[in-house]
Amino acid sequence: MQQPTATVLVYSDDANTREQVRLAAGRRPAADVPPVEFLECATLPAVLKALEAGGVDVCVLDGECVPAGGMGVCRQIKDEVFNCPPVLLLMGRPQDAWLATWSRAEAAVTLPVEPVEFAASLAALLRSRLAGGKDTVVRA
Numbered sequence: 711m712q713q714p715t716a717t718v719l720v721y722s723d724d725a726n727t728r729e730q731v732r733l734a735a736g737r738r739p740a741a742d743v744p745p746v747e748f749l750e751c752a753t754l755p756a757v758l759k760a761l762e763a764g765g766v767d768v769c770v771l772d773g774e775c776v777p778a779g780g781m782g783v784c785r786q787i788k789d790e791v792f793n794c795p796p797v798l799l800l801m802g803r804p805q806d807a808w809l810a811t812w813s814r815a816e817a818a819v820t821l822p823v824e825p826v827e828f829a830a831s832l833a834a835l836l837r838s839r840l841a842g843g844k845d846t847v848v849r850a
Contacts, residue, residue: 716744716836717765719795721751721780722772727800727821728752731770734825740833743840754778761787766795768835773801773809774821781806784813796835798828 720731728750738745749766751757760766769787771780784797799815800823801807810818816838817831 714744715747716767716839717749718746718832719749719751719757719760719766719769721754721757721769721775721783722800723752723775724772725752727772727774727823730821730823731800731828734823734828735832736829739829739836743833743836746832746836754783757783757787761791761794767839768832769795769797770832771797771799771815772821773799773806773818781809781813781815784815788814796839798831798835 718735720728722728722731728748732748735746735748749760751760757769757771761769769784771784773780775783780799784799787794787797796816797814799810799813799818801810801818801820804820807818816835819828819831
């Protein structure tokens, strides 16, 4: 039997940032959450299409993305996507934390990705998604 997994959408126009996210999270960000599969998106239309298709458990959005930054994308999907997955925002500077609040992201970490902090934040969002019983968190 296949082990259940969680799907993490990673939005960044920078392939190196997407790789940092994958490496920091590893296959399983914490022992008490399911292993993760990554769905990488480099454009806003790809993000919207993936969310429309469903099955995304957590979104990781790059606030430094161009032309559609992760903070604006976060606010947009919170308004437009029914039962929107929790969002972990990647910020360029700690001083931008107020923008993360404006965007309605559930969590934020600074770039470059620090593996321990990132994995802990991602695991917390996965736990909250699991506990809330929203959408389809764990699939076999």
